[in-house]
Amino acid sequence: MANRAQAILDSVKNRVAPDIYESIEAVCGIPDDHATPAVQARHVAALMQKLSRHCTPDEISEIMRPCGHRCISDHTIETAKKLYADSADLPDFLRRLNERRIGGGQLHIEGDHIVGVYDRCYCGLAKSTKDLSPDYCECSAGWFEKLFSSVLGKDVAVTQRGTILSGALECTFEIRWEKCS
Numbered sequence: 001m002a003n004r005a006q007a008i009l010d011s012v013k014n015r016v017a018p019d020i021y022e023s024i025e026a027v028c029g030i031p032d033d034h035a036t037p038a039v040q041a042r043h044v045a046a047l048m049q050k051l052s053r054h055c056t057p058d059e060i061s062e063i064m065r066p067c068g069h070r071c072i073s074d075h076t077i078e079t080a081k082k083l084y085a086d087s088a089d090l091p092d093f094l095r096r097l098n099e100r101r102i103g104g105g106q107l108h109i110e111g112d113h114i115v116g117v118y119d120r121c122y123c124g125l126a127k128s129t130k131d132l133s134p135d136y137c138e139c140s141a142g143w144f145e146k147l148f149s150s151v152l153g154k155d156v157a158v159t160q161r162g163t164i165l166s167g168a169l170e171c172t173f174e175i176r177w178e179k180c181s
Contacts, residue, residue, distance in 0.1 A: 007070060008047055011063045016055060024050045041129035048133035060135045068142020076102060077150045084151045090114075103147060104171075116144055118171035121164045134166035141173055148175050
């Protein structure tokens with residue numbers, strides 16, 4: 001597992017006032033790269049608690065989404081691009097992604113947008129600790145954002161409807177852009 005605490009702190013440093021960053025870094029610290037997943041998870045949980053005290057929800061989104069951009073592999077994006085190029089239309093593309101379980105395997109069109117559903121939490125870090133803030137799920141929103149903006153070649157807006165960390169039975173995300181059909 002990459003050092004998520006360091007990735008989040010890097011994102012914090014680029015997006016908040018220096019005094020807030022220094023306060024968060026001083027309290028949370030950074031586990032070394034050889035720390036166990038459980039140790040890294042505890043650091044991230046503490047970091048997320050600090051963020052919720054010092055940042056607005058929009059700031060937390062701006063911090064966490066780039067982490068999701070870094071989390072998705074180039075291989076996944078290239079596979080999705082090939083599937084898209086070979087697809088007859090958007091429903092066919094989503095079917096192909098679902099067959100390969102890219103994006104949770106439950107992508108579908110709902111009205112004028114795509115909905116992505118995870119029936120379980122796929123994040124190893126989130127499964128390694130208790131009481132992780134639901135704000136951490138902005139990372140997954142960033143993952144979907146990177147996937148669909150890379151494949152479609154346009155900006156997308158991703159909104160959380162609910163997540164397992166927030167108490168929902170599944171994680172649900174809306175993916176929107178100018179035209180979805």
